[in-house]
Amino acid sequence: MIHDDGKNGLSLLSSSISPSDAESGAPRLLVSLATYNESGNLAALVQEIRRFAPHSAILVIDDNSPDGTGRIADELAASLPDFHVIHRAGKLGLGTAMLAAVEYAVAHNYDYFLNLDADFSHPPRFIPALLAGMVDHDVMIGSRYIPGGGVEGEFNLKRKIMSTGINLYARCLLGLKTKDNSGSYRCYRVSKLREIDLGRIRSRGYSFQEEILFWCRVVGCTMGETPILFENRRSGYSKINTGEAVTALKIIFELGVMRLFGRARPKAAAS
Numbered sequence: 001m002i003h004d005d006g007k008n009g010l011s012l013l014s015s016s017i018s019p020s021d022a023e024s025g026a027p028r029l030l031v032s033l034a035t036y037n038e039s040g041n042l043a044a045l046v047q048e049i050r051r052f053a054p055h056s057a058i059l060v061i062d063d064n065s066p067d068g069t070g071r072i073a074d075e076l077a078a079s080l081p082d083f084h085v086i087h088r089a090g091k092l093g094l095g096t097a098m099l100a101a102v103e104y105a106v107a108h109n110y111d112y113f114l115n116l117d118a119d120f121s122h123p124p125r126f127i128p129a130l131l132a133g134m135v136d137h138d139v140m141i142g143s144r145y146i147p148g149g150g151v152e153g154e155f156n157l158k159r160k161i162m163s164t165g166i167n168l169y170a171r172c173l174l175g176l177k178t179k180d181n182s183g184s185y186r187c188y189r190v191s192k193l194r195e196i197d198l199g200r201i202r203s204r205g206y207s208f209q210e211e212i213l214f215w216c217r218v219v220g221c222t223m224g225e226t227p228i229l230f231e232n233r234r235s236g237y238s239k240i241n242t243g244e245a246v247t248a249l250k251i252i253f254e255l256g257v258m259r260l261f262g263r264a265r266p267k268a269a270a271s
């Protein structure tokens with residue numbers, strides 16, 4: 001149990017939260033949150049996640065955030081069931097944090113792996129729709145770009161161009177049929193992630209989102225999209241910058257070339 005210390009602005013009652021129940025027959029779900037300076041969001045977001053996915057295990061991957069997010073994560077781990085934290089020495093990039101989370105999901109035999117940004121841009125109220133779609137898909141995307149989805153308050157022009165452009169670019173180069181390929185709000189079937197040669201993932205930063213979809217396609221995942229309303233982050237600041245965006249374009253291009261030459265294969269076929 002955590003009592004409000006005035007810093008996080010909430011109290012979490014662990015008694016209202018049930019742990020994962022392997023015997024219930026329900027899929028074992030891991031929810032992951034990569035964090036860098038999300039101290040103003042983390043505790044409230046966790047409470048919201050457990051409201052919509054009461055039986056989920058939660059994993060935080062924190063890169064030694066200077067604002068103390070890692071300490072807040074440790075406090076949550078001490079008071080809540082099935083709450084796990086990976087601390088890394090410094091800011092190693094969103095892609096490597098997500099890769100660490102995927103490896104954790106595979107190593108611990110979860111059925112589903114669901115990720116969302118830790119800034120409230122991905123409202124947890126859409127988690128049930130993502131999980132419902134897993135009945136007949138291997139990957140479910142929380143999508144801004146299908147009917148019913150969108151961005152609350154609208155993106156500014158620069159961000160709109162960046163997001164639309166990178167989605168079009170990824171669709172053309174990587175042969176993706178889905179509409180929202182750059183957001184991280186998704187659920188994956190872990191048995192399919194296991195078929196991916198994770199050692200071949202090149203993205204260290206934001207292009208991880210397009211790259212993992214590319215590899216999911218290589219291993220034959222069925223993909224669905226469910227609408228979400230993306231919200232502007234509640235607290236803190238964005239970590240994406242021009243350098244990250246240029247690197248993402250380069251990596252997607254390299255993957256496109258690999259696809260063109262038929263060099264992208266599942267783990268079993270590659271070995």
Ligand SMILES: Nc1nc2c(ncn2[C@@H]2O[C@H](COP(=O)(O)OP(=O)(O)OP(=O)(O)O)[C@@H](O)[C@H]2O)c(=O)[nH]1
Nearest residue numbers: 034035036061063092093094097117118238239240
């Ligand atoms: N562990 C870890 N997490 C990161 C890193 N970079 C970004 N994140 C997290 O990844 C998520 C997405 O990053 P954001 O900064 O929100 O990027 P964005 O969503 O493109 O930008 P805004 O929504 O405008 O803030 C957030 O939960 C960040 O805290 C990193 O290097 N390491």
Ligand SMILES: [Mg+2]
Nearest residue numbers: 117119121233
């Ligand atoms: Mg964000």
